[in-house]
Amino acid sequence: MHVDNLKKELKEKQYRMTPQREQVLKVFLETNSEHLGAEEVYRYLLNKRTNVSKATVYRTIDLLVELGFLRKLQFDEGVYRYELVDKDSKHSHFICNSCGKIYELKDELSAEKVLHEYILKLEKLGYKIDEVDLKFRGICPKCAKKARGIVR
Ligand SMILES: [Zn+2]
Numbered sequence: 382m383h384v385d386n387l388k389k390e391l392k393e394k395q396y397r398m399t400p401q402r403e404q405v406l407k408v409f410l411e412t413n414s415e416h417l418g419a420e421e422v423y424r425y426l427l428n429k430r431t432n433v434s435k436a437t438v439y440r441t442i443d444l445l446v447e448l449g450f451l452r453k454l455q456f457d458e459g460v461y462r463y464e465l466v467d468k469d470s471k472h473s474h475f476i477c478n479s480c481g482k483i484y485e486l487k488d489e490l491s492a493e494k495v496l497h498e499y500i501l502k503l504e505k506l507g508y509k510i511d512e513v514d515l516k517f518r519g520i521c522p523k524c525a526k527k528a529r530g531i532v533r
């Protein structure tokens with residue numbers, strides 16, 4: 382995904398590509414695959430001495446979600462995180478209960494493929510599925526190894 386694509390899409394949807402929108406999107410492009418909260422985006426921009434208000438950052442993120450550029454994720458109660466929507470690299474998430482790290486599980490087996498039959502069943506019941514978002518929680522390989530080391 383590129384800023385140019387965003388400009389094009391915003392134009393098609395008759396939104397102007399404001400500097401703020403470009404800045405917020407760039408934060409996600411620069412930090413690559415990080416799952417950032419709105420607060421973190423705001424702090425990142427502050428660190429780069431970007432003159433933008435917190436309210437603008439929050440509003441801009443909401444708009445980018447609406448336009449389909451960002452995906453809204455919830456890993457913890459009440460905390461939203463965002464990532465770039467990249468249709469070519471769909472992935473599920475694994476959240477470690479010990480270190481809190483968020484892993485991206487990229488695999489040929491997309492959630493849609495694994496859950497194919499279940500999705501068909503739901504659609505028969507009248508649910509229209511746009512996207513499946515799988516979330517795993519547990520202990521990551523690193524923490525599991527550490528724990529084993531201590532027990533030994
Ligand atoms: Zn861990």
Ligand SMILES: [Zn+2]
Nearest residue numbers: 464472474485
């Ligand atoms: Zn992710």
